[in-house]
Amino acid sequence: MHERALRLIDLIISEALDEIRPSFDPLKGYEYCLRGECEGVGEALEYLYERGYLRKELHDRVASCPNCGSEVFLLRAKCPYCGSLNFSKGIVIEHLSCGYSGLEEEFMSPDGRRICPKCGKELKAPGVDYIRVADIYRCASCKEAFSVPLYSYRCLNCGHEGPMIELVPKEVYKYLVVREAFESDPISRKILDIVRKLADIGYRVEGPRARVKGRSGAEYDFTIAVWLEGSDEPIAVLDFVRGPIDDERLLSFFAKSLDVMAKERILVTQAKDSLMEAKASRLGIRVFELEDEDLVGKIGEVLLSLHVKGSET
Numbered sequence: 001m002h003e004r005a006l007r008l009i010d011l012i013i014s015e016a017l018d019e020i021r022p023s024f025d026p027l028k029g030y031e032y033c034l035r036g037e038c039e040g041v042g043e044a045l046e047y048l049y050e051r052g053y054l055r056k057e058l059h060d061r062v063a064s065c066p067n068c069g070s071e072v073f074l075l076r077a078k079c080p081y082c083g084s085l086n087f088s089k090g091i092v093i094e095h096l097s098c099g100y101s102g103l104e105e106e107f108m109s110p111d112g113r114r115i116c117p118k119c120g121k122e123l124k125a126p127g128v129d130y131i132r133v134a135d136i137y138r139c140a141s142c143k144e145a146f147s148v149p150l151y152s153y154r155c156l157n158c159g160h161e162g163p164m165i166e167l168v169p170k171e172v173y174k175y176l177v178v179r180e181a182f183e184s185d186p187i188s189r190k191i192l193d194i195v196r197k198l199a200d201i202g203y204r205v206e207g208p209r210a211r212v213k214g215r216s217g218a219e220y221d222f223t224i225a226v227w228l229e230g231s232d233e234p235i236a237v238l239d240f241v242r243g244p245i246d247d248e249r250l251l252s253f254f255a256k257s258l259d260v261m262a263k264e265r266i267l268v269t270q271a272k273d274s275l276m277e278a279k280a281s282r283l284g285i286r287v288f289e290l291e292d293e294d295l296v297g298k299i300g301e302v303l304l305s306l307h308v309k310g311s312e313t
Contacts, residue, residue: 004044006196008034009053012177020045021174022059027156029071030060030172045175051209053181056173064170070157071170077149084141087149092133097121101133187240190268190290191223194238197300198226203235212237214259222256223268226303235306236264238299244271245280245287254283264306266299 011017011034022030032041048054062071079087094101100118107114107123107130114123114130123129138145154161181188191208198205207224212234214220224238237257241249245267257265265285272289280287286302288295 004034004040005047006192006199008041008044008048009182009192011035012182017177018179019174019176020054022172027072030062049175053178054175055178057176058171059174060172062170062172063164063167065153065155065158065160066162066166066168067160068155068158069168069170070155072156073153073167074156075164076152076154078152079137079139079142079144080146080148080150081144082139082142083150084139086141087137087139089135089137092136093123093130094133095119095121095123095130097129103136103138187242187270187290190295191240193296194299195224197296198224198303201300201304202229203227203303204229207238210237212260214256215261216259218256218259220256220260225260225262226264233261235262236266236303237262238266238268240290241267241269243269244273245269245276247276247279250276250280250283250285254285257285264302266302268295268299 008020020032022032024030031038032045034041034044045054049056063073064071065073076085078085091104092101093104093107095107095116095118098116098119098121100116102117104114106117109115115121116123121129126132134147136145136147137149151164152162153164153167188208195205195207204227205224207222210222210225211219212222212225222237223240225234226236226238227234237260239253250267253265253267265283266288267280267285268288268290270290272287277287288298292298
């Protein structure tokens with residue numbers, strides 16, 4: 001679990017947060033911030049969501065750049081016929097007496113009165129002599145008239161340009177805290193304590209639920225996986241088992257930990273069995289009991305020794 005996820009968990013617990021909402025920055029779009037810092041917070045929220053600590057609820061749906069996903073654009077309006085930016089907005093009015101319709105500028109005389117170009121009568125009162133029919137644009141380059149300009153966009157993040165129809169709908173979520181995941185499950189609490197301990201030692205740690213690729217190309221799920229910085233192969237993998245360990249679970253853990261080439265293999269169980277512990281020992285697997293008061297310290301000691309050896313090499 002990366003540092004921001006751990007800090008976010010601490011903040012949720014210490015401040016009894018129920019939800020985390022995104023904020024909108026006019027220069028960046030929607031972003032998630034943690035005590036004034038925004039970098040990496042969105043990834044940390046998604047990390048906790050995937051592991052059951054948060055759930056999502058739709059907050060907004062916005063248009064986004066198809067190239068980079070940004071929500072911040074410069075919109076441009078152009079003539080739909082020639083693409084010119086040189087056009088102006090006018091008003092179409094209708095003379096009620098003779099029925100002539102045209103741009104308001106056609107009715108304007110040099111002295112500022114409205115005179116119908118068809119019948120020559122003066123239009124004095126709106127709603128009595130004439131009515132406003134519509135707004136219209138006229139292009140100064142190609143002289144065409146149109147009711148709606150052609151809008152295009154330029155992404156202010158990556159510079160991509162295109163018609164607005166290219167923009168992609170994007171869901172923006174707020175995250176709701178699954179309080180039970182933090183409070184009611186003793187296994188979850190111990191996992192978080194161990195993750196913090198190993199991160200403090202200096203390891204790169206993923207958990208709860210870490211996915212690791214083995215030499216065979218297969219991917220495996222572990223409760224916690226631990227790496228030395230700069231290493232692709234985990235130095236240790238841990239699985240937490242609810243209830244007792246059986247032969248099938250033991251052999252499955254052995255096989256996947258062997259494929260990922262972990263130096264240290266650890267199983268934590270709620271019900272420790274001396275016979276199964278002996279079998280595990282012959283396979284090079286350590287077994288710890290969840291209720292051990294010094295569980296976090298013992299696992300920390302085992303992996304601290306590996307960290308020291310790794311630093312010496």
